Amino acid sequence: MRLWLKFSRRDSLSFISHLDAHRAYYRLFRRAGLPLAYSQGFNPHPVLSLASPLPLGFISRADYLDVELSQDMDLVEISDRIRSSSGGDALRLLDGTAIEGRVKALAGMLSFARYSIELAGDEVRATQACQAFSAAEVALFTKQTKSRVLQLDAKELVRELTCHENVINAVLSLGESRVFRPDELLAVMADVAGCRLDSRSITREELYIGDNTLHTPLEWAKLERG
Amino acid sequence: MIPAEISALLTKVYKPSRYAGGEVNMVMKPPAPGLLRVALAFPDVYEVGMSHLGLKILYKVINEQSDFAAERVFAPWPDMGDLMRDAGLQLYGLETYTPLCQFDVVGFTLQYELSYTNILYMLDLAGIPMRASQRSESDPLIIAGGPCAFNVEPMADYFDCVALGEGEEVILELLACLKANQGAGRAEKLAALSQIEGLYVPSLYEASYNDDGSFARITGKGPLPIEKRLIKELGDSHIPIDPVVPYIDVVHDRVMLEAFRGCTRGCRFCQAGMIYRPVRETPPEVLLSAAQRAIASTGYEEVALTSLSTMDYSAIGELLPVLVESLSCQGVNVSLPSLRVDSFSVQMAAEVVKMRKSGLTLAPEAGSQRLRDVINKQVTAQDLLTALQGARQLGFKSAKLYFMIGLPTETYDDLAELVQLVEQAARILPVTVSTSSFVPKSHTPFQWEPQFSIYELEQRQSYLKSAFRRNRQVKYNYHEAGVSFFEAVFSKGDRRLGAVIEEAYRRGCKFDGWSEYFDYTKWQDAFMSAGIDPTYYANRRIPQESPLPWDHLSAGLDKGFLKREWQLALLGRPTLDCSMDLCSACGVCPGLTVMPHTVRRRQA
Ligand code: SF4
Numbered sequence: 001m002r003l004w005l006k007f008s009r010r011d012s013l014s015f016i017s018h019l020d021a022h023r024a025y026y027r028l029f030r031r032a033g034l035p036l037a038y039s040q041g042f043n044p045h046p047v048l049s050l051a052s053p054l055p056l057g058f059i060s061r062a063d064y065l066d067v068e069l070s071q072d073m074d075l076v077e078i079s080d081r082i083r084s085s086s087g088g089d090a091l092r093l094l095d096g097t098a099i100e101g102r103v104k105a106l107a108g109m110l111s112f113a114r115y116s117i118e119l120a121g122d123e124v125r126a127t128q129a130c131q132a133f134s135a136a137e138v139a140l141f142t143k144q145t146k147s148r149v150l151q152l153d154a155k156e157l158v159r160e161l162t163c164h165e166n167v168i169n170a171v172l173s174l175g176e177s178r179v180f181r182p183d184e185l186l187a188v189m190a191d192v193a194g195c196r197l198d199s200r201s202i203t204r205e206e207l208y209i210g211d212n213t214l215h216t217p218l219e220w221a222k223l224e225r226g
Numbered sequence: 227m228i229p230a231e232i233s234a235l236l237t238k239v240y241k242p243s244r245y246a247g248g249e250v251n252m253v254m255k256p257p258a259p260g261l262l263r264v265a266l267a268f269p270d271v272y273e274v275g276m277s278h279l280g281l282k283i284l285y286k287v288i289n290e291q292s293d294f295a296a297e298r299v300f301a302p303w304p305d306m307g308d309l310m311r312d313a314g315l316q317l318y319g320l321e322t323y324t325p326l327c328q329f330d331v332v333g334f335t336l337q338y339e340l341s342y343t344n345i346l347y348m349l350d351l352a353g354i355p356m357r358a359s360q361r362s363e364s365d366p367l368i369i370a371g372g373p374c375a376f377n378v379e380p381m382a383d384y385f386d387c388v389a390l391g392e393g394e395e396v397i398l399e400l401l402a403c404l405k406a407n408q409g410a411g412r413a414e415k416l417a418a419l420s421q422i423e424g425l426y427v428p429s430l431y432e433a434s435y436n437d438d439g440s441f442a443r444i445t446g447k448g449p450l451p452i453e454k455r456l457i458k459e460l461g462d463s464h465i466p467i468d469p470v471v472p473y474i475d476v477v478h479d480r481v482m483l484e485a486f487r488g489c490t491r492g493c494r495f496c497q498a499g500m501i502y503r504p505v506r507e508t509p510p511e512v513l514l515s516a517a518q519r520a521i522a523s524t525g526y527e528e529v530a531l532t533s534l535s536t537m538d539y540s541a542i543g544e545l546l547p548v549l550v551e552s553l554s555c556q557g558v559n560v561s562l563p564s565l566r567v568d569s570f571s572v573q574m575a576a577e578v579v580k581m582r583k584s585g586l587t588l589a590p591e592a593g594s595q596r597l598r599d600v601i602n603k604q605v606t607a608q609d610l611l612t613a614l615q616g617a618r619q620l621g622f623k624s625a626k627l628y629f630m631i632g633l634p635t636e637t638y639d640d641l642a643e644l645v646q647l648v649e650q651a652a653r654i655l656p657v658t659v660s661t662s663s664f665v666p667k668s669h670t671p672f673q674w675e676p677q678f679s680i681y682e683l684e685q686r687q688s689y690l691k692s693a694f695r696r697n698r699q700v701k702y703n704y705h706e707a708g709v710s711f712f713e714a715v716f717s718k719g720d721r722r723l724g725a726v727i728e729e730a731y732r733r734g735c736k737f738d739g740w741s742e743y744f745d746y747t748k749w750q751d752a753f754m755s756a757g758i759d760p761t762y763y764a765n766r767r768i769p770q771e772s773p774l775p776w777d778h779l780s781a782g783l784d785k786g787f788l789k790r791e792w793q794l795a796l797l798g799r800p801t802l803d804c805s806m807d808l809c810s811a812c813g814v815c816p817g818l819t820v821m822p823h824t825v826r827r828r829q830a
Contacts, residue, residue, distance in 0.1 A: 011227060011246070012228070012243060012246040012248030012249065013230055013248070013473065013475060014245060015236050015242040015243045015246045016243050016354070016473045016474060017474075020243070020473050020474050020475070023473075023475075024473055026525070026527065027250070027471060027524065027527075028525060029523035030521065030524060030526075030527070030556065030557070030558075031250075031523065031524065033522070035556075036557070037559070047394050056237065057233075057236065057237040057242070057244065085525075087249075087251065087471075088248065088250070088252075090248055125477035162329075173788035
């Protein structure tokens with residue numbers, strides 16, 4: 001059976017790589033006695049993938065796992081077992097759903113991510129930087145990918161930008177070759193506003209599917225079921 | 227929660243998880259009145275320390291007691307060490323982020339001579355005075371244990387107390403004694419500890435030297451000699467079934483089940499084989515049940531059957547298939563870290579690596595039959611070739627072969643035979659040959675032997691290098707001779723070396739076991755400025771009648787046995803394994819009232 005599970009992850013689990021996070025989840029499932037399905041082929045591996053990598057040091061309230069078990073189980077039972085095997089509260093299961101029918105890999109469907117960025121400076125600076133960015137016509141920046149250097153307009157990659165006290169709330173593109181990270185946003189905003197912006201902490205709050213209307217993966221799955 | 231001053235550094239360092247704590251199965255005991263707190267300190271980076279079985283065992287036995295708490299601390303990689311210094315952050319335990327200086331006890335693992343500077347580095351980062359004599363009543367007690375404790379003399383100035391032998395019982399006795407003496411002063415506590423069997427309080431003793439500079443004797447107020455401790459029977463309580471599971475890849479990232487302790491094959495260069503006698507096996511049903519519980523508590527994908535020579539486990543033939551079967555349905559592999567050079571081992575290995583037939587590692591140790599007789603490695607060239615042939619049939623694609631060069635009496639004839647043997651092996655399977663240089667160790671029949679000079683070792687390495695150059699089936703690696711040289715210096719050192727270690731640390735030496743940090747010149751300079759000649763320790767033959775700086779630190783071995791073994795070595799005569807054959811009267815069993823303990827009689 002296939003599942004989409006939503007976890008939160010913080011503390012020590014914020015400081016590990018994408019690969020290490022996968023291993024942490026494999027081991028969680030084995031402790032919980034939940035049988036992962038294995039891929040076919042010469043080098044079989046568990047069918048489990050984290051929908052979107054979490055940059056080192058970020059807190060996540062939206063770690064989505066797209067995972068397949070080798071047998072059908074009750075969802076409540078699954079979540080009970082996961083909760084009692086998580087080992088502390090740095091990793092917590094928040095929600096989840098079974099996925100039926102032909103659905104693409106979640107990783108390939110994501111379009112946007114919502115972040116909250118707590119700034120180390122004062123509120124005034126945060127507000128000014130948001131206003132300056134919103135007022136700007138374009139906000140060009142260069143991004144180095146594995147193969148080439150891209151020249152992009154940050155304005156096109158930001159769907160929402162608000163500010164409350166010293167916390168910036170931003171919905172940023174996650175689309176293929178258009179991934180915009182919150183630390184990149186801060187750099188661009190600092191550039192536009194002509195001030196320094198340092199973050200105290202960055203939290204990924206949610207991931208979305210869709211271009212016009214955004215849905216969280218679990219909302220999307222519910223709509224899909226009809 | 228990770229304190230803000232720590233997490234502020236974590237985004238700036240390589241592999242921050244090393245310093246974050248919070249792993250699965252971590253035991254967190256907040257400070258409470260009456261709670262005695264121990265920091266288990268491993269003087270190397272997290273990934274190495276987290277692979278160490280001894281640390282897992284001590285962590286378990288201490289934390290099982292309600293009055294005691296154990297935390298872990300590892301040597302911060304220099305990137306983190308520098309940032310901590312700049313930020314004024316002191317070295318802390320990973321469980322509660324408490325600074326080390328607030329613990330009651332800090333206990334170092336002494337696994338490798340070249341980690342000594344890291345001990346000073348860690349004390350320094352913790353703001354604890356390095357020398358025992360400089361510590362005040364409020365400083366933690368700095369203790370140590372592990373194989374290098376058997377010649378801890380070069381580090382004697384830095385430790386308040388050292389435990390000899392297996393630590394799980396004596397650590398609890400030590401803590402209970404501290405608890406009973408809680409109001410007492412430091413000196414009083416140390417005097418009380420010195421009365422516990424297996425504990426050595428270096429400050430109670432003094433070393434003296436002859437006019438020619440040679441070691442004369444140790445005298446002191448404590449008991450002499452200090453005898454090692456050992457566990458007479460291994461059972462369930464000695465297996466850490468819920469070890470801390472790291473989030474990052476560590477060197478040995480798996481469940482470790484100790485199939486047995488001790489090895490009496492009797493290789494004459496091997497310190498572990500000498501100091502951990504006799505053989506004591508864990509019953510197979512204990513291993514099987516522990517494997518299941520450990521997987522349920524850790525979620526690991528691999529279980530290793532560990533020991534100094536796992537294939538010698540007397541019930542391996544029955545245990546292994548059952549273990550493999552019982553774990554495979556959960557997607558868990560079994561691994562065997564040490565193989566014997568024979569076809570039986572290869573078959574067993576094939577059984578457990580069904581899914582990933584990568585490579586096979588075998589250690590014939592010496593290239594010629596003559597030299598293998600000298601070191602009592604009872605393996606023939608034919609054994610090796612047959613094992614490799616079997617391996618090829620079973621689908622192995624390559625093999626790694628380990629040899630030691632510079633063994634006592636080695637000549638170029640022996641090296642020529644080594645080359646020949648490797649060439650024969652390479653006709654069966656492609657091989658990677660690794661050589662390390664022989665390091666004479668205390669408490670072995672070769673403790674009186676000199677090490678070849680660095681120059682001579684390097685000559686022998688280049689001889690092999692050029693011999694293998696044209697053979698495309700052979701890859702050749704070797705350990706840096708300068709590293710082996712300092713290993714020899716410290717494994718046969720005395721108290722006078724303490725000053726050199728501090729000098730080397732002041733000059734910037736740390737992580738000396740890592741080739742990117744080992745700095746031969748800095749070490750040379752440190753010896754120069756201390757006015758000590760390191761070759762005196764590494765390259766001199768010690769007369770057998772001379773007292774040795776480690777004579778008072780007893781592994782239970784009779785010195786007569788070691789001398790006898792040395793003579794047999796020169797004659798190339800074998801000594802049989804007492805877990806399969808007759809007792810060779812090493813002295814351990816009568817001295818410590820213990821017996822070899824195997825599930826059934828081992829077969830030669
Ligand atoms: S005393 Fe005899 S039986 Fe015991 S370890 Fe030594 S050689 Fe083996």
